[in-house]
Amino acid sequence: MSAADTKQKLAGAEKREFTHSSHEGGDLVDPNGPNKVHIDENDIPTYMGMSGNKLGVMITVAASMGFCLFGYDQGVMSGLISAPQFFRVFPACDPARQGAYKGTLLCDASRRASQAGLCRLTRPVLSAASVLQAFYVAIYEVGCLAGAVFALMFGDRLGRRKMMFSGAIILVIGVIIQITAFSGSWAGGQFIIGRIVTGLGTGFETSTIPTWHAECAKAHSRGFAVFIEAAMISTGTMIAYWIDFGFSYLDNSASWRVPIALQCIFAVALVALLLFLPESPRWLVSKGHYAEAQKVIAALEPAPYNDATVVLQLKVINDSLEGQTRQRKRDLITNGPTQHARRMLLGASSQFFQQVGGCNAVIYFSTPIFEEYLGLGRKLSLILGSVLATVYALSACISFPLVDKAGRRKLFFIGTWGQALSMFLIMGCLIPGKDSNAVNGAVVGIFLYLTFFGFTWLELPWLYPAEINPLKTRTTANAVSTINNWLFNFTVVMFTPPFLASTSVGCFAFFGAVNLCFLPVIYFFYPETAGRSLEEIDIIFARGYVEKVSYVKMAKIMPRLSGAEIEGEWRRLGLSDEERPSAGDGAEGFNSVPGTVSVLRVLVRGNVRNIEIALIVLPPRWTGAPAGGAAAMKRTRGKNDRESRLARVPAPKIALAILLAIYSDIFFEFLYTNKDARMHYSIGVQSFIALEIGAPLTEPREEEASDSLPVIYFFYPETAGRSLEEIDIIFARGYVEKVSYVKMAKIMPLLSGAEIEGEWRRHLQLAHLPDTAGWMLQTRTIGTPCAGI
Template identity: 45%
Template sequence: MRGRKLTAALAFVAGTGFTLFGYDQGVMSALLTANQFEKVFPEVITGSGYPANHATLQSFVVAIYEIGCLFGALANLWLGDRLGRRKTIFIGGSIMIVGAILQTTSFTYAQMIVARIITGLGNGLNTSTVPSYHAECSPAAKRGSFIMVEGALITFGIMISYVISFSFYWLTGSSAQWRVPISFQIILALMMIIGVLFLPESPRWLAKKGRNLEALAVIAALEDKDYTSDSVQLTYHGIREAIDAESRSTDSERSPLREVFTNGRSQNFRRACLGVVNQCFQQITGINLITYYATLLFQRLGLDDVKSRIIAAGNGTEYFLASLIAIFLIDRVGRRPLMLFGAIGQTITMVLLAVLGKINTPGCQVASAVLLFVFNSFFAIGWLGMTWLYPAEIVGLRIRAPANAFSTASNWIFNFVVVMVTGPAFSSIGWRTYIVFAALNAFIIPVVYFFFPETKGRSLEDMDVIFALAYNEGVSPVGVSLRDDIPPAGSPEADEILGVRPRSTRSDAVDEQNKQ
């Protein structure tokens, strides 16, 4: 495959991985109150007449998945650069299949807990690898929209999880009511691991490992051009110069993991922190109040079992449709404006939810249900796909695998905290829970404005130039990223900023190819 066919195949495999991710997030929402699920796992039943700790146990069976994802993401610190992107994705998908089988066949609360941890391990590997792999294989002009498609497919996965769960809700006399929706994960995981077998490895990982001819061949295939074309050579040269610059500015014997904690011209630690904070911000917005507990939230607003599931399915559908907007905006508007737009809208929505929750009349309950849809829209446009795109863009190639492992781990840590405290929080402080999340969303706004550089239209290697220039001039990389006079990676001017010896944009690769 070459050109558009190869790009489409990459998008399909990456998209399947994130559809699976979204499906996993949403599938437990409706199952928690399904009668057959409660029959097998009575520990999740809450309300009058049941022990007070059941609210915690209910949250725990949902949130423990995030702990598995956390350890899976951290495992990528050691696996990501050793195995490569494709093998890591294959292993992650295989582990998820094992976990999904164990979940489907669970008969005790403890077995379900263990099964969800195993499933999470695989998903943690995937979510810390797939965005990097897709970003490293995408052109700068379209990279944002390509990764935003992954974000949209998270919501697509959530939507189909609600629809499938609702479809099987009527099987009230069979455990297929919950076992079949959970087992559907296996189909998605199989599609992903079979698809990745037909794809090339990331050209940037290949170049990092010294497999330069393979890297050049992949770049040429992605662009559907001859290896001697100027654009292919410039991309290749930019990658090689970025690798050379990183190796010259750091101790070559030092591991990439240790490099994460260095600064200097490469600004590794600062850039890794931006990725970690970006992922943290996605979770503290409070989106998983809705994603994991949609059915329960609508029941709390006075809807019965059936209506709450119908509205939850509608909520997931609207969430998916809103996420499509970001695909068309991300490479036109940029990353910073969308993050700010989302945070401002989410803050206002949470404040309104708190006010309406305090008043709590039938009319306010209807308005609150509508606002849950509104919150989804702001989040889908501003933050849904952003945190799978931005951390992969902001860090350098040498530390990309460990830095993305840390940033994805941040996502899962705060995901766990939010999901774990939601049930007890609503039981203890009710509508005031929304005030907490309103304050957290408001905090995001100034941090993004003052500390997050823009990456729109920049190649991954261009970001090395931006941070090096900011370091050389002693200014903020935010201001530098908004300038129009930044030389492209691979040019002599960029080589000078990076502090490397300029080379011909062609001779290195062409000579090496001719030797073959």
């Protein structure tokens, strides 16, 4: 798609008439169809009657349902795989019937005594039954792997919602196949097929939900929201453990059929929510559904359909996608400014580390470990497993306030150290010759391990790939990460029972050592993404590549960017289809009034917002602005329209604005890190100012305000780096709180888009941000900073 075609489509988004399918989240259909409706551009769009934070919460609930379902299925087999009721239908999984215990052929009486907690089983050796138990559990991961591969191939074609919807339906079919397996030669095969089909549906969900959720969440809340979603894995596991324990008192096949069947509740709830929730705005833009994407963005903000912030976010998303439209499939494994291969490997490595760190060795087999390797009774093992799952779920809640405050890297480090030390504690307590208190120490080690895992490595590997990968390859790269997860999940679950039977001490020592190997990789290669919009993360990698700086270091030193700054950086770094800034952009016209457009081209690319701030503080009589203020602004989306309108601004105003921007150290130091480029533009702009500063003003100079220092010191608040709305808030807060406006400008921190809106409501009693008043609206194209979606 050419840039001209894209702009034409963006312009077409101004048309307000489009239609719905049978639900509010449907794709656009024939505009002349029977469901044609009219959207008032002054109204805030809604889904399920909700917008803004309420809609964000509902999206989080839907995403949480998907991962609660995943956690439930992950934990449900732990209490069932060694249950006598399960063995009656699947006798090949019963080690007692094979006599496969070291030095002992267990009879039914001794087995019942062990299950009652009256005696301790002799430690098992590797047997066909133990391997088959592992296979019944692990084959689910094969289905998940197949689902992730399908998402890799077809996820972008179908879209986020259709993939999640399909995954939930497939999962229900798999559950039905499992619970209808009865005694007979085909029972085991039917159960295995059901596990594979269930895994296929789960693979669809886990490959798609993190991407959908991250693309619908705002930058400042994305980590928190996605952590809640991932923490629901532990909640699902906890529910499964307690249900297993409760149904263990039944002495028939319902004790395992009902727990497996109950996961359908989560799948049905997910389907019901998806019918009415929106598609990812980034996916909609990638498929050309600009009107629907603008509607989703407006609902998430919340803001009117045609609000400047909504239009800006739509443009930022489109620019970020447009810059990668020419990427070929092989670019997924190549580098360059976008660093696709590196970012894909970073995301995939986090999933790899999660699995080989030993999490599923504990989650899937905690009950058998308590029962068979620590010598605890069947009922006590089930209770301990349920309590362990509860602690696991509670520990996941610790991550909620930490995810954005502490950052991703710190949580990675804390979790890795904690997991390693816990594994070594378990190892030490299982060394032969220890007294009975060593069993208690091993139980404590298992609890500590899942506590550290619950608030760090449980959530981070689902959040990090969704953040770290660029938009164009995000679905594909996330699917690769998830494939990695399921591949090593299957490997760990398959080899854990034989490894434990061979050497339980060596098994936990291995997992402890592997965790220590993660530390240098995290330290040197994992950049911090907390608080960054998805577009800022693209810029971190592009700048690191261009400036030959470590990406970890670049994430530390690069300040937060506004929407205008993001757009300027994208163009400067060659990440969009727009022309890059070059020496020729301004050289042709620095010394003539028509050349103002060339100067403005550079300024618009770099820092439109700061130029607007510079202009807004100039008295109208200096600039030739209309005396009656601005007429209603018709927002423009095209670069050519913006430049032609800015070109009509009187030259003296532009000269003074540029001078003020330089004086405030806004423009050159931050936009151009290359010294030669900075010097070139600096000399050119200074020459332009020298020529234009002497041009006659629109009013006689004797009417200018005094420039005396006391007036400036006491009455001129600093506006550099502030959005226009923040300047309004400075004056409103100064008035309300009886504080000098100069002091208020110093003490008030920079505000995000959401904080600005909150301040407006608190101090100015407005439902949402109005258009900035004054003559500036005639040239304004960008307002509040883009906080990301």
